[in-house]
Amino acid sequence: xxxxxxxxxxxxxxxxxxxxxxxxxxxxxxxxxxxxxxxxxxxxxxxxxxxxxxxxxxxxxxxxxxxxxxxxxxxxxxxxxxxxxxxxxxxxxxxxxxxxxxxxxxxxxxxxxxxxxxxxxxxxxxxxxxxxxxxxxxxxxxxxxxxxxxxxxxxxxxxxxxxxxxxxxxxxxxxxxxxxxxxxxxxxxxxxxxxxxxxx
Amino acid sequence: xxxxxxxxxxxxxxxxxxxxxxxxxxxxxxxxxxxxxxxxxxxxxxxxxxxxxxxxxxxxxxxxxxxxxxxxxxxxxxxxxxxxxxxxxxxxxxxxxxxxxxxxxxxxxxxxxxxxxxxxxxxxxxxxxxxxxxxxxxxxxxxxxxxxxxxxxx
Numbered sequence: 001x002x003x004x005x006x007x008x009x010x011x012x013x014x015x016x017x018x019x020x021x022x023x024x025x026x027x028x029x030x031x032x033x034x035x036x037x038x039x040x041x042x043x044x045x046x047x048x049x050x051x052x053x054x055x056x057x058x059x060x061x062x063x064x065x066x067x068x069x070x071x072x073x074x075x076x077x078x079x080x081x082x083x084x085x086x087x088x089x090x091x092x093x094x095x096x097x098x099x100x101x102x103x104x105x106x107x108x109x110x111x112x113x114x115x116x117x118x119x120x121x122x123x124x125x126x127x128x129x130x131x132x133x134x135x136x137x138x139x140x141x142x143x144x145x146x147x148x149x150x151x152x153x154x155x156x157x158x159x160x161x162x163x164x165x166x167x168x169x170x171x172x173x174x175x176x177x178x179x180x181x182x183x184x185x186x187x188x189x190x191x192x193x194x195x196x197x198x199x200x
Numbered sequence: 201x202x203x204x205x206x207x208x209x210x211x212x213x214x215x216x217x218x219x220x221x222x223x224x225x226x227x228x229x230x231x232x233x234x235x236x237x238x239x240x241x242x243x244x245x246x247x248x249x250x251x252x253x254x255x256x257x258x259x260x261x262x263x264x265x266x267x268x269x270x271x272x273x274x275x276x277x278x279x280x281x282x283x284x285x286x287x288x289x290x291x292x293x294x295x296x297x298x299x300x301x302x303x304x305x306x307x308x309x310x311x312x313x314x315x316x317x318x319x320x321x322x323x324x325x326x327x328x329x330x331x332x333x334x335x336x337x338x339x340x341x342x343x344x345x346x347x348x349x350x351x352x353x354x
Contacts, residue, residue, distance in 0.1 A: 073334035169320035180347030
């Protein structure tokens with residue numbers, strides 16, 4: 001019985017072991033803007049979000065300070081009147097994430113499909129103010145990826161600061177939305193998703 | 201024939217003690233009647249013990265009923281008391297129980313079947329003075345980390 005128990009413990013340890021390998025993920029940085037001039041859509045039928053007209057080009061973003069809706073997260077605005085939303089090209093994979101946010105215009109600032117080794121940091125410049133860093137720390141036997149994510153920003157006085165430092169256990173295919181970073185116009189949000197097959 | 205049967209009946213009645221045939225049915229020198237009388241006596245002697253039906257007196261009734269109840273409520277214990285050497289069955293049961301415990305422990309420690317999982321935010325921090333984050337999952341399974349107060353650095 002002791003032998004059987006030891007074998008069982010060994011199997012448990014093997015099953016819970018984490019592996020290395022490569023981790024693929026997709027990343028989008030989006031400028032989200034509330035367009036107060038747009039008419040509120042009060043129709044009974046849900047209107048399908050329309051394709052953006054800006055051709056998917058990253059927008060030039062400044063460094064000024066724009067106070068907007070401080071102290072409120074987007075989930076608290078679910079009952080807000082719907083407006084006709086516009087999306088840049090290239091944001092189709094994350095449109096479902098963006099559609100529920102209380103913004104009217106979504107402009108693609110940056111996007112990248114990356115693959116990096118476990119333990120190696122991937123750096124993705126977003127604009128001249130924000131930089132995104134992602135470092136896979138480990139890949140579990142269940143495919144989940146422990147990812148260290150940082151968002152570095154440059155203050156108005158030119159000094160650097162870590163706007164966000166987080167560790168997330170990511171399920172492949174499940175998106176993460178990092179938002180609320182201020183821009184001259186609107187907010188910056190970053191969406192990432194780990195691809196299936198991480199750790200191979 | 202009728203006369204013969206009547207003689208047998210009267211003889212049997214007399215042997216049974218019926219008074220109205222007390223003076224009738226003597227076997228006498230008739231060998232057949234004598235043989236019949238002997239056979240009847242032998243039968244009476246053979247079944248005599250069966251007539252003594254055991255009776256349960258009031259004083260014995262509690263013990264009798266306790267025995268009945270024990271037989272109904274706990275027949276297994278009764279069988280076990282018969283002492284037929286069932287040690288190997290006990291050992292087999294113990295091994296089966298140990299196997300069940302080992303398999304259960306493995307399934308529990310292994311996490312069992314993988315359910316639909318969500319992202320887990322393990323750690324959040326910032327250098328920005330006064331900034332704070334709201335972390336939540338949507339119904340669609342999207343994990344959001346939202347800076348709800350940018351602080352003075354922005």
